[in-house]
Amino acid sequence: MLSKKNLKSKIFAGALAFTLLVGNFGNKPLDNVSASGKSDINGKAPKYVFYFIGDGLGAAQRQAAEYYVQETTKNKDFKLNINNLPSVGINTTHSLNSLVTDSAAAGTALATGNKTNNGVIAKTPDGKDVTTLIEEAERNGKATGIVTTTRLTHATPASFASHNISRNNENEIALDYLDSGVDFFAGGGARHFLPQGWVDAMPSIGKSKRTDDRNLLSEFDDQGYKVFYGAEQSDSFRNYKPSEQEKVFAAFTGSHMPYEIDRMQNNNVPSLAEITDKAIETLSKDEDGFFLMVEGGRIDHAGHANDLTGVIHDVVAFDKAVKEAIDFYQEHKDETLIVVVGDHETGGMGLGFGKNYFLKLDQLKDVKVSVEDTLQNVYNGNREEYIKYIQDNFGLKDLTQEELKELNKAMDIVDKGQKDEKTYGSYNPVAIATTHILSKRANAYWTTFAHSATQIPMSAIGVNAQAFEGFKDNTEIAKTMAEIMDFKLTEIKKAK
Numbered sequence: 148m149l150s151k152k153n154l155k156s157k158i159f160a161g162a163l164a165f166t167l168l169v170g171n172f173g174n175k176p177l178d179n180v181s182a183s184g185k186s187d188i189n190g191k192a193p194k195y196v197f198y199f200i201g202d203g204l205g206a207a208q209r210q211a212a213e214y215y216v217q218e219t220t221k222n223k224d225f226k227l228n229i230n231n232l233p234s235v236g237i238n239t240t241h242s243l244n245s246l247v248t249d250s251a252a253a254g255t256a257l258a259t260g261n262k263t264n265n266g267v268i269a270k271t272p273d274g275k276d277v278t279t280l281i282e283e284a285e286r287n288g289k290a291t292g293i294v295t296t297t298r299l300t301h302a303t304p305a306s307f308a309s310h311n312i313s314r315n316n317e318n319e320i321a322l323d324y325l326d327s328g329v330d331f332f333a334g335g336g337a338r339h340f341l342p343q344g345w346v347d348a349m350p351s352i353g354k355s356k357r358t359d360d361r362n363l364l365s366e367f368d369d370q371g372y373k374v375f376y377g378a379e380q381s382d383s384f385r386n387y388k389p390s391e392q393e394k395v396f397a398a399f400t401g402s403h404m405p406y407e408i409d410r411m412q413n414n415n416v417p418s419l420a421e422i423t424d425k426a427i428e429t430l431s432k433d434e435d436g437f438f439l440m441v442e443g444g445r446i447d448h449a450g451h452a453n454d455l456t457g458v459i460h461d462v463v464a465f466d467k468a469v470k471e472a473i474d475f476y477q478e479h480k481d482e483t484l485i486v487v488v489g490d491h492e493t494g495g496m497g498l499g500f501g502k503n504y505f506l507k508l509d510q511l512k513d514v515k516v517s518v519e520d521t522l523q524n525v526y527n528g529n530r531e532e533y534i535k536y537i538q539d540n541f542g543l544k545d546l547t548q549e550e551l552k553e554l555n556k557a558m559d560i561v562d563k564g565q566k567d568e569k570t571y572g573s574y575n576p577v578a579i580a581t582t583h584i585l586s587k588r589a590n591a592y593w594t595t596f597a598h599s600a601t602q603i604p605m606s607a608i609g610v611n612a613q614a615f616e617g618f619k620d621n622t623e624i625a626k627t628m629a630e631i632m633d634f635k636l637t638e639i640k641k642a643k
């Protein structure tokens with residue numbers, strides 16, 4: 148007869164054997180297996196693939212943007228395109244060394260199917276390069292594109308076409324792009340492609356950040372790319388009509404592209420939708436089809452700055468870019484796949500605050516500027532002037548005594564040259580005090596100036612879109628994409 152102890156160890160051994168038999172059961176969900184037991188992936192690989200990544204696009208960000216449009220247009224039936232796709236899933240985002248990922252580790256997961264440490268770009272933590280979906284698309288003869296509203300060398304785009312132990316090595320990442328074969332680059336960040344000490348012919352670019360004399364824009368040009376740089380060349384980009392098989396490199400700003408809320412004021416650089424449209428027009432000339440990654444990169448930055456309106460307008464701009472892909476899908480239904488993901492949530496954005504049941508997003512309708520790029524630069528010591536400014540440009544009229552107290556507290560800190568990063572992050576305290584006042588009025592509030600570990604929504608449409616459904620880790624998104632495309636992501640190339 149079995150003693151209790153023996154029984155326990157038998158059960159343990161049995162469980163162990165079962166685990167060995169079926170593999171790493173705890174970490175391997177039964178992906179791509181439908182109720183009938185058959186793989187969800189079937190038929191030919193899609194010819195055209197869109198991979199949309201909203202940086203910092205969590206569930207709250209998606210819903211705030213949708214409700215905002217509903218409230219401000221009085222159209223209660225309004226749906227964001229990204230919230231209206233037929234296949235839906237939920238993703239976990241943790242990195243290898245933290246439950247709260249950064250965009251490098253999250254980008255690496257989404258681009259390569261590998262977990263890595265925060266800060267690492269398309270490498271394992273010990274420095275081995277891992278293959279990216281864009282590299283595999285290249286190897287399979289597809290046209291490829293990388294579009295973003297951040298610097299092109301920023302973590303998310305970098306994860307698709309470069310390998311680096313640190314996301315901060317943006318000059319090295321820029322060099323990787325030269326050898327990447329990617330056919331269409333567009334975004335910001337010209338400062339990492341121009342030679343050191345470069346004398347500025349384009350006021351919108353500013354100073355180079357390179358520490359060598361290489362002019363990568365000229366090198367792209369030598370490789371046959373059609374090069375656009377600076378906001379000054381936005382219209383020639385807009386009017387550009389690609390002929391057969393052309394390559395494009397466009398960097399409209401020195402650093403990031405403007406926040407959508409600032410961009411809307413003068414339209415001086417193309418919107419994410421305009422760029423996506425141009426990418427489709429250019430890449431669809433390749434008869435092997437294309438793989439296009441489009442990042443809404445500044446949703447994240449607005450979240451960091453706890454800028455509710457900034458988040459909303461960048462989500463709406465991202466959604467309009469997705470609409471361009473949906474329009475293309477309507478013409479090529481049997482050959483197109485569109486996958487929309489976030490890489491993590493930013494800000495710990497909560498749609499509800501205090502002890503009530505309200506969300507008042509109409510409070511945001513008179514906001515005309517971003518917190519980080521614009522509002523942050525306004526306060527100059529003149530309190531009256533600042534209060535007038537936020538009345539006119541930040542929708543804050545009739546400040547209460549309590550709100551004025553919050554503002555004055557922040558102004559005291561700035562006037563004395565002090566810091567309080569716990570309360571205001573690394574931003575200007577007056578700007579953060581202002582955005583927090585507005586968030587409180589809207590009843591949406593924040594838990595962090597960094598990222599959060601919350602699950603995030605995924606949505607998809609098109610060929611094999613159903614394979615992305617369900618509760619998945621972010622690495623499974625890349626793996627599922629690879630399986631659909633018959634790409635091989637397991638290859639580890641020689642470390643550089």
Ligand SMILES: [Zn+2]
Nearest residue numbers: 250447448493
């Ligand atoms: Zn971030």
